[in-house]
Amino acid sequence: MASGIPRRLGAAVAAAVVIALTLTACASAAPESSGGDGEPVTGGDLVVAARSEPPQLNPLVDQMGGAHVLTPVVDSLVWDNGDGTYGTWLATDWEVSDDARVYTFTLRDDVTFHDGTPFDAEAVKVNFDYVADPANKSTGSVAKLGPTAEVLDEYTVRITLEQPESSFLTLIAAPYFGIVSPTQLLDDPDSLASTVVGTGPFVFDEWVKGQSISYVRNDDYDWGPEGTHEGAAYLDKITYRFLPEDQTRYNALLTGEADIVDYIAPEYAEEVKADDRYESDEFLLPGVGFTLHLNTRTAPFDDVNVRRALLTGIDREAIVKSATFGAYPVQEYLATTTPDYKTDLENVIEFDADAAGALLDEAGWTGTDADGYRTKDGERLSTTVPYADNDQLAQRTLEQVQIDAKELGFELVLQPVPAADFSQRLYTGEYGIMPSFQSEATGMQLWRLYGGDNVSDGSSIGSNASFLADAELDGILAQARASADPAARADFYGQAQELLPSLAPSIPLYSRARVVAWQPNVHGVAWDYAWPQPYLFDAWKN
Known part of the structure; x- marks a missing residue:
C-alpha cells in the first residue's frame, strides 16, 4: 500500500491514496502497517540497512542525529496518526488551552524506564527542563517555545509555552522528543551521546561506530501506542547497519544481507516497487x-x-x-x-x-x-x-x-x-x-x-x-x-x-518519496507519521 505517492504517478494511484488516507483517518490511532497474513511469530533478529549514522544519540539535543534509529528505545507522550488526530501512548489524556499555550497531560502509571526509574510527571518535567535549559543547546523547536513544566500530581504534568503552538502535539510525538530517563539526564547527561535509556520496546545494546547500532527486546514492555499490539515486541533484536552508499544499500536487499532497506535511492525505486520478490511501501514525506x-x-x-x-x-x-x-x-x-x-x-x-x-x-x-x-x-x-x-x-x-x-x-x-x-x-x-x-x-x-x-x-x-x-x-x-x-x-x-x-x-x-523495502518473511512494518519513518514495534519474521 502507499501512504503518500508523488503526484506524477497518475490519477488512478492518487485516487487509491485518497481512499487509503480516508481509511486511515477512520481507523483512529492504529499505525498503518504493511505485511503478510497469519499470526505473529515471537523471536528473530531484524537487520535494517540505514542510510546514515548519527553523530551522537541524545534526541533532546540533536533532532537530526539519532531520530532515524532511536524509535526502538524511546516512547513519546502521544502518537501522531498523520491525519491531524493523536492517539494515546505514555499519556492517556490531555487538555489544550484555547490559546494553544497550556497543555496538561495525564500519564500512564505502569511504565518503567530501562534503568528501573519509574515514569511519572517528575520524569516528564526533567525532560522539558533539560530541553528548555540554554546550556544544553537543544536544536529542537520545542526549546524555542520556552516550555515550563509543572508537576500537578504524581501522574499529571502541565506544560506552559511562552508562545502559542497549535502543532505542539506533533512536535512531542516525534522520536527526537522521546522521553529519556531522568536518572540519566540528571546524573550522567554526557552518556547520552553514546547510549539512551528510555521506556521503549527495545533496550540499547551496542553501538559499533562506523558499522551498526543494536537493541534487544524489553520483555517488560506493555505500553505501546494506541492501536498496536499488547505486550512486548515480537522481535528479539533490531540492528541498524549503516550503509551510506545507495548501491550498497540496494545490494543488501538483493543479497538478503538486510531484512529491511530504508531509503531506496530514486534510481532503484521503480525497479524495487515492481519486483514481486520484495514487499515495499512509499511515503511522500510531508513538510x-x-x-x-x-x-x-x-x-x-x-x-x-x-x-x-x-x-x-x-x-x-x-x-x-x-x-x-x-x-x-x-x-x-x-x-x-x-x-x-x-x-x-x-x-x-x-x-x-x-x-x-x-x-x-x-x-x-x-x-x-x-x-x-x-x-x-x-x-x-x-x-x-x-x-x-x-x-x-x-x-x-x-x-x-x-x-x-x-x-x-x-x-x-x-x-x-x-x-x-x-x-x-x-x-x-x-x-x-x-x-x-x-x-x-x-x-x-x-x-x-x-x-x-x-x-x-x-x-x-x-x-x-x-x-x-x-x-x-x-x-x-x-x-x-x-x-x-x-x-x-x-x-x-x-x-x-x-x-x-x-x-x-x-x-x-x-x-522526497521515502521508499522502504523488505524481505517477504518480514511483516508488520508500520509508519511513524510524526517523523515519517518505519515503525517496527509490530514487526515480526516468519
Whole structure:
C-alpha cells in the first residue's frame, strides 16, 4: 500500500491514496502497517540497512542525529496518526488551552524506564527542563517555545509555552522528543551521546561506530501506542547497519544481507516497487523537502532581487527530473502531503531565465569576468554551498543547480564536508547556501524554517537557515500557530505560502518519496507519521 505517492504517478494511484488516507483517518490511532497474513511469530533478529549514522544519540539535543534509529528505545507522550488526530501512548489524556499555550497531560502509571526509574510527571518535567535549559543547546523547536513544566500530581504534568503552538502535539510525538530517563539526564547527561535509556520496546545494546547500532527486546514492555499490539515486541533484536552508499544499500536487499532497506535511492525505486520478490511501501514525506536556504544575512543574498533571480532563474523541473531520475516531484514551499498545504496556490515559482537576468541587472551585477560570471564593483557573483559528503543525491542535485546558475552568471562553489560537520554549519551560518531536508507532518514547518524568532541567537538554536526576518510573514505565522481552529490555521499557513516566493528565502526543489523495502518473511512494518519513518514495534519474521 502507499501512504503518500508523488503526484506524477497518475490519477488512478492518487485516487487509491485518497481512499487509503480516508481509511486511515477512520481507523483512529492504529499505525498503518504493511505485511503478510497469519499470526505473529515471537523471536528473530531484524537487520535494517540505514542510510546514515548519527553523530551522537541524545534526541533532546540533536533532532537530526539519532531520530532515524532511536524509535526502538524511546516512547513519546502521544502518537501522531498523520491525519491531524493523536492517539494515546505514555499519556492517556490531555487538555489544550484555547490559546494553544497550556497543555496538561495525564500519564500512564505502569511504565518503567530501562534503568528501573519509574515514569511519572517528575520524569516528564526533567525532560522539558533539560530541553528548555540554554546550556544544553537543544536544536529542537520545542526549546524555542520556552516550555515550563509543572508537576500537578504524581501522574499529571502541565506544560506552559511562552508562545502559542497549535502543532505542539506533533512536535512531542516525534522520536527526537522521546522521553529519556531522568536518572540519566540528571546524573550522567554526557552518556547520552553514546547510549539512551528510555521506556521503549527495545533496550540499547551496542553501538559499533562506523558499522551498526543494536537493541534487544524489553520483555517488560506493555505500553505501546494506541492501536498496536499488547505486550512486548515480537522481535528479539533490531540492528541498524549503516550503509551510506545507495548501491550498497540496494545490494543488501538483493543479497538478503538486510531484512529491511530504508531509503531506496530514486534510481532503484521503480525497479524495487515492481519486483514481486520484495514487499515495499512509499511515503511522500510531508513538510519541507530538499531546499536550498539562502543566507540573507550576508551578500549577495541580503538583496532580495538576487534571491528572486536565483529562485526563478534555475530550471527546477529539469534539475529534479535529472537528479532523481524522475522519481520525486518538484515542490513549492510545502510538500503536498503536509497538513495545511494550500492546494490552490496562485503565487507559484515559475522558471524565467530572462526575468532572472533582469533582476540581477537591477541589483547591479552587470559586469562579466573572463570566466563568464557576473561582477559588480570588480567582485564576482559567487557563493559557497556546503553539503554532506556522503549524500550522493544532494551532490547530484547541486551539480545540476551549479550548471543552471552558471548560465545566469552566478558561481556556486560546492564544498563537500563530513556529515557530522555539515550539521553544525546550519547553526553557525558558515555558508551562502545551505541545502537541507526537513520532514514533519505540520505546516508549522514554515515557522521553523522562516520565522524571525526561530533564528539561532546564542541562547538557543533555531532552524531558520536563511536567517529571514520579515514582519508580515512573522505576523501570519504567529496567527497560524495560535489558532486552535484547523480551518483558520490552514488559511494563515496558506497566506504564508503565497507570500514566500516574493521573499525568496530559499529555493525548494523536491519532495522526497521515502521508499522502504523488505524481505517477504518480514511483516508488520508500520509508519511513524510524526517523523515519517518505519515503525517496527509490530514487526515480526516468519
